[in-house]
Amino acid sequence: MQRILSDQLPAHTGETVRLAGWVHRRRVLSKVAFLVLRDRRGLAQVVCPSAELPAEETVVEVTGRVTANAVAPGGVELVSPSITVLSQAEPPPVELFRPALGASLPALLDHAPVTRRHPSRRELFAASSAAVRAFRSTLDEFGFTEVFTPKIVGTATESGANVFAVDYFGRPAYLAQSPQFYKQTMVGVFERVYEVGPVFRAEPHDTSRHLAAYTSLDAELGFIADHRDVMEVLTAVLRSMVRATGVEGVRLPGTVPVLHFGEALEVAGAAPDEPDLAPEHERALGLWALREHGSDFIYVEGYPMVKRPFYTYPGRSFDLVFRGMELVTGGQRLHRYEDYLAALTARGEQPEAYASYLAAFRHGMPPHGGFAIGLERFLARLTGAANVRETTLFPRDLHRLAP
Amino acid sequence: MQRILSDQLPAHTGETVRLAGWVHRRRVLSKVAFLVLRDRRGLAQVVCPSAELPAEETVVEVTGRVTANAVAPGGVELVSPSITVLSQAEPPPVELFRPALGASLPALLDHAPVTRRHPSRRELFAASSAAVRAFRSTLDEFGFTEVFTPKIVGTATESGANVFAVDYFGRPAYLAQSPQFYKQTMVGVFERVYEVGPVFRAEPHDTSRHLAAYTSLDAELGFIADHRDVMEVLTAVLRSMVRATGVEGVRLPGTVPVLHFGEALEVAGAAPDEPDLAPEHERALGLWALREHGSDFIYVEGYPMVKRPFYTYPGRSFDLVFRGMELVTGGQRLHRYEDYLAALTARGEQPEAYASYLAAFRHGMPPHGGFAIGLERFLARLTGAANVRETTLFPRDLHRLAP
Structure with a gap:
């Protein structure tokens, strides 16, 4: 299956697609977990049944079905995902999932x-x-x-x-x-x-x-x-x-x-x-x-x-x-x-x-x-x-x- | 008068135009002299009444009338020119007017x-x-x-x-x-x-x-x-x-x-x-x-x-x-x-x-x-x-x- 990019998701609503990128963020709630995937065009939300999600910055492929969800970023999310790890990652030296990078300039440059x-x-x-x-x-x-x-x-x-x-x-x-x-x-x-x-x-x-x-x-x-x-x-x-x-x-x-x-x-x-x-x-x-x-x-x-x-x-x-x-x-x-x-x-x-x-x-x-x-x-x-x-x-x- | 480039000459046949560039070559015959002007787009032939032409590589402006001439390069030439020298030049170390550069590689690189x-x-x-x-x-x-x-x-x-x-x-x-x-x-x-x-x-x-x-x-x-x-x-x-x-x-x-x-x-x-x-x-x-x-x-x-x-x-x-x-x-x-x-x-x-x-x-x-x-x-x-x-x-x- 051809990889698509995060900003192409809305055009594929209802279809099964393959995304690839970095685990930008994990959000584990009481009944559901979200994996936010980052690729060169943006972010995509993946709804996961399990709370066992790969660490941030892990490189993954995700295959799943594109579903409309008005409250998801971009109005769509990926459900029933199958996740393959391409490359493991240690936690980044600065948290990348926050909207603003919370580190000093020297730290940002060192890393x-x-x-x-x-x-x-x-x-x-x-x-x-x-x-x-x-x-x-x-x-x-x-x-x-x-x-x-x-x-x-x-x-x-x-x-x-x-x-x-x-x-x-x-x-x-x-x-x-x-x-x-x-x-x-x-x-x-x-x-x-x-x-x-x-x-x-x-x-x-x-x-x-x-x-x-x-x-x-x-x-x-x-x-x-x-x-x-x-x-x-x-x-x-x-x-x-x-x-x-x-x-x-x-x-x-x-x-x-x-x-x-x-x-x-x-x-x-x-x-x-x-x-x-x-x-x-x-x-x-x-x-x-x-x-x-x-x-x-x-x-x-x-x-x-x-x-x-x-x-x-x-x-x-x-x-x-x-x-x-x-x-x-x-x-x-x-x-x-x-x-x-x-x-x-x-x-x-x-x-x-x-x-x-x-x-x-x-x-x-x-x-x-x-x-x-x-x-x-x-x-x-x-x-x-x-x-x-x-x-x-x-x-x-x-x-x-x-x- | 707006400067035009050598390859635009044919489109201006019959008009008076202004060219600017380098004196690429001088050819003095018994009754007429030719100045070949070089600019970033090519060469243009200028017919001069006088044999007193600026040296090769002199930078000049030439105003003149564009005239069809089947044997001129590009099918046109400039006649009745008025030539203004913008910048004097000493003769180049290698003759640039010849179709092929007649110098060794070291000489070409030195110059x-x-x-x-x-x-x-x-x-x-x-x-x-x-x-x-x-x-x-x-x-x-x-x-x-x-x-x-x-x-x-x-x-x-x-x-x-x-x-x-x-x-x-x-x-x-x-x-x-x-x-x-x-x-x-x-x-x-x-x-x-x-x-x-x-x-x-x-x-x-x-x-x-x-x-x-x-x-x-x-x-x-x-x-x-x-x-x-x-x-x-x-x-x-x-x-x-x-x-x-x-x-x-x-x-x-x-x-x-x-x-x-x-x-x-x-x-x-x-x-x-x-x-x-x-x-x-x-x-x-x-x-x-x-x-x-x-x-x-x-x-x-x-x-x-x-x-x-x-x-x-x-x-x-x-x-x-x-x-x-x-x-x-x-x-x-x-x-x-x-x-x-x-x-x-x-x-x-x-x-x-x-x-x-x-x-x-x-x-x-x-x-x-x-x-x-x-x-x-x-x-x-x-x-x-x-x-x-x-x-x-x-x-x-x-x-x-x-x-």
């Missing part, structure tokens, strides 16, 4: 291989997966091509700090902090590219918003007029990502408000000579955007160059603040070889160290720009998770290297 | 940021991207969920050898050789999962089929009867991947031939006590599958345990040989906790070293299995590339860490 099974967590990470699919499909529609670029690099050049060192056959190498150089290079091939992949930051601070590794959703496009073209693509991408998650109540208006950096400082009540926005400024901007524009999102453009990377086209970088926290950094990049030489030299850098990156510009690159979205941070802001570790399957940080 | 622009390379990597999209969309249809798992791990346990060491905030850590443990764990959450991501092998041999990092297309599914269920999903995935690339002449019959390991040794002319198939045996099997079954693919199942990893369900592993080379390894895995304890102990391993992996099995896992496809090797076999470095944008190997 992530099991706690991620909780329906609320499964739905959260399914939403994450749906958001990534929407990121890709929107960019596919816009004529972008997906690329896969190296994660081990020979020089720690992009920012210099916070890189992980790798022993590469006895030579020093580093984990890529972003696909920035490669995605720009690939604009020379495909004009419009994206990459979804891991990035690595040897982040020495232990905060609720930083991880040592995360999933970066990167895009880069050529033949733009300026950074506003990049912002337009980003807004469309975010709109489809939010929709795909099914999370409601997100205020993403048709036109997302944009402030110049100087205006943003003023709105945030910051000193006019600040070179960057601090977390409290971002929070103030988030509140302002909601109050004045009914928007959970606000763009800040025209950052001073001092806090932006050397490849930034002066005056044309932006951040996107989502509910009071920076979610995306982007902008137009330099595209002329001589501008790169000048920018690097002005920062006291040796252009020779960037030779293979600069080769792209030496041999003709169009005006271009792009952005990078942190997947885990997007999901945290979207769902109201206080810590980005809640929205990462198996987070890595200063202290955590397992599971 | 990859530029040589990947050649139309033949752009098409190759676009096919790769299309194959990945097909991998995902087929598995999405089958109810799989995408996951993102750690690439930095605390223990070099999966195979023990050929791992890259990372300095993780002063502690030893390693780059993941595969998402194997994590994808199995996630079967406990989603039942069916896939991941597309980088894997790292400190491969000490310099061969045409090995890389130090490659893109692995991993899938794992629960509630299977045996490894044949895994093979069925794999065959469907490969069928859609091959179709998506547009590469013709691939023989993938409705039923892919399957040989037991013992039969495979016999067909390959190997000694009956060989524990594994050598490259020459795979080549012989490829020829046999083509001759006897008209198939470019052949499964070999039932490998002896001695050459398979500890998590293998005895007798239920397989390899898929594509045109005489192993492309995919897969199979059913152990799913009972006590079987893992026994398998590890039998190999002289300490189960404690695998505690967070084993937690999933301790708390109930269904029968499951999966497979991993090497993207670059798939593309190499598919297109007849002799070296997997040809089908990797920026390869990493024993000697190469740049670009």
